[in-house]
Amino acid sequence: MPELPEVETIVRDLQPIIPGKTIVNVQVLRPNIIKGRADAFTSGLIGATFDSISRRGKNIVAHMNTDCVLAVNLGMTGRLALDNGNFTLTHPAVYFQLDSGNSLIYDDVRRFGTLQIFGVTEWQERSKTLGPEPLSADYKSSDLYEKIAISSSPVRSWLLNQKNLAGVGNIYANEALHLSGIHPRRVSSNLTETEAKQLHQALQDVLLSAILNRGTTLRNYRDASGRHGKNKSYLRVYGRHGQACFKCSRLVERIVFSNRSAFFCPGCQR
Ligand SMILES: [Zn+2]
Incomplete structure (x- = not known):
């Protein structure tokens, strides 16, 4: 199961690429991966631009320019990858088509992962339920x-x-x-x-x-x-x-x- 270092690696890989990119289309192949309604998920993200991508605990957290936060939890076997890598799709669940022509793909064999959109305040409340970040300088x-x-x-x-x-x-x-x-x-x-x-x-x-x-x-x-x-x-x-x-x-x-x-x-x- 991906833990802090694995999620951090993915986030660091995506940080130079994803911010500034706009989602032009979202295709949900496996609706049970989405927490909440799949139609609200797609309509909430289409047209939105990534402001930043970061990590909180084991979650990949993308702040969008529309005051919405996309949180990805990889569960047991989830992968989030760009289609221009040497990435072999096994069980694609969600495609985010970007204005750059690339796609960001969520793939999950066992489908224990979740993708969810939050309002900014709603995400802050959720984040507060998690303990401190072990690598934070504030954590003594x-x-x-x-x-x-x-x-x-x-x-x-x-x-x-x-x-x-x-x-x-x-x-x-x-x-x-x-x-x-x-x-x-x-x-x-x-x-x-x-x-x-x-x-x-x-x-x-x-x-x-x-x-x-x-x-x-x-x-x-x-x-x-x-x-x-x-x-x-x-x-x-x-x-x-x-x-x-x-x-x-x-x-x-x-x-x-x-x-x-x-x-x-x-x-x-x-
Ligand atoms: Zn020993």
Whole structure:
């Protein structure tokens, strides 16, 4: 599932291209991808020009010149790409035809993604329901410690809750916990202030290096030109159960709780 680094990669790819472009037509092939009415979605976007494109949590957020915001959530297998890349369509759901002659295409095999239009204020309200951005300069380790110290959830579950942090999913939660030496099942409130500090730093490190590597492609994720991300070979624990830890050589283990796999090294993570 695309997380913060994958969404950020797509957004950065589209930033030099999309702003200033006008949508001349919208074709919805899979109406169940659209949240709200598909006819209101198309009529709200046709003729609108992209002012900016950015990321909030795991959402791609496009501000239009018509006081409307298009939010794209890639779900499990969604892709947003330009048709001039080496992009192979598998399950196209929505075409945005642009005045440049190109199309921006939303493609989704499993169709758990959503596309939705909001008013600006409505989007601001929605955005407030998400936690802080872990890479924001305003987000300090004291902010993380303050909140984690009052939670009885396992720390991996705390990290996955988008109300606590926006954009972190199972891959980078597991990676940050290994880097900070914290077992995924530890009760959040039992973390020391030092551990919270290490976790805060580890989150920055794993997310930033994944962005530099253009995201993790396990199967479906592609950037805005249809290319794979290169971060998979840098993963420390995620998907590496039965293989040796790069730090201590003990075998990485996999456990399941809250219906999700957790990967950890019994040597490094207490
Ligand atoms: Zn280890």
